[in-house]
Amino acid sequence: MPIEQMFTSIVLLGLLGIAVVSDLRRHRIPNLLVLLGLVLGLTIQTYASGVEGLGNAALAMLIGFAVFLPMYAMGGMAAGDVKLMAMVGCFFTPYDALWTALFSLAAGGLCGILIILFRGQLLQTLSRYWLILGARTYLAPAVDEVAGKPFPYSVAILLGTLASGYWLQIGP
Template structure:
């Protein structure tokens, strides 16, 4: 790993750390943080590889955005989460951006299920989604349900990004 790529990873993880703290405190990810990250990610790509790097950064951004936008459209996450994943993509190659986005979705499922289990609401949650599937209609969660509480998805994005950056399949 080159010093340039290590610096980019440190900056990316620092930005993600700030996003997580803000998301946990206020359930918001500031647009200024996203814009700063987009600029730094694209600038780093240009510095590392010139015009090709810019192409990689823009494509990585589009991949992160495209993978997450359906979840926003379905009401499963907030716009800040989509923008944060797009920002992450600017720091990565297109392949790594896709990996980070998919692993972040998996991490979101794991974190979400963990919260449901910790709060002892597995049966209630399964019943709720069974009703949604069988009635093919949306039922708003009750006040005491985990499904009705804000979910700091930036934690899942950080987790998925870390796994995509540092996990290498055995034998490679």
Template sequence: MDGGAGITAILISGLVAAVVFDCSESRIPNWLIVCLAVVGIVLHTWMGHLGGLLQALAGLLVGLLCFLPFYVFGAMGAGDVKLLAAVGVLIGPAQVAFAAILTVIAGGVIALIYITVRGGLLQMIRRYRSMLMSLATMQPRYIPPAPGEAAGLRFPYALAIACGTALAVI
């Protein structure tokens, strides 16, 4: 197995494990993220020497910075941010930036499916309609989801990260 195939196998294995943990335990373990990052750094350094190390560290930084604002504003868990940073180690800075964009799109699609399956689509549409109507009155306001409303529930975002990363790598 060459280095690229090995990195791809590690990436797929790590993302599958992250999705399983996130779906079953609503968290992504730090040990998994650290293992992905360390193995990625070691492999890239071994294959590309100093250039490989710098590429891996740049991927880590870009992956971290892409989702850190979402965490700061409470829209995402720390495990999701750290997972994208570990993905960045494996796929590099340019691809992880693209993966982050595709992840946000995949996350939106998954969220709509999740909300629809949980029976909350009509509630969400009504809420957004009210917010749009408030724009017409020149008094825009945000209406948060009601307690228990499907649009206010969290879903395992590792699935969106896995989908976005897969699309970026393909």
């Protein structure tokens, strides 16, 4: 791995690590951290590839944002998660940012399933969603239900970024 690529990976993983710690502790991702990441990602891409790199980083940032925006609009995640995925995107090419966002969504689904299983709420959750599909109305989760608890999605973004980095290295 070239030194520039290693530096970029270390910077991105460091930023994601800080985001995960903040999200786990306070259920918030600091805007300043996201802004710093955006500036660093755009700067690194511009340094590596000039104006073309800046354009690719901006497009990749928009892809990361656009993939996560519908989840925010439906109430499935917080705005900080969407902004964090946009920040992650600007460290990649548009193609790689799309894969990273998709891997992060898959990691979030897997984390959600694991949380449901570990809390022993599989049947309760399945029955809740069967009721929603049948009634076609929103049923608010119970106080003790996993679906009503905040989920630190930055963990899924970190896992998705790591998985996509591995997958993109070995080739699609």
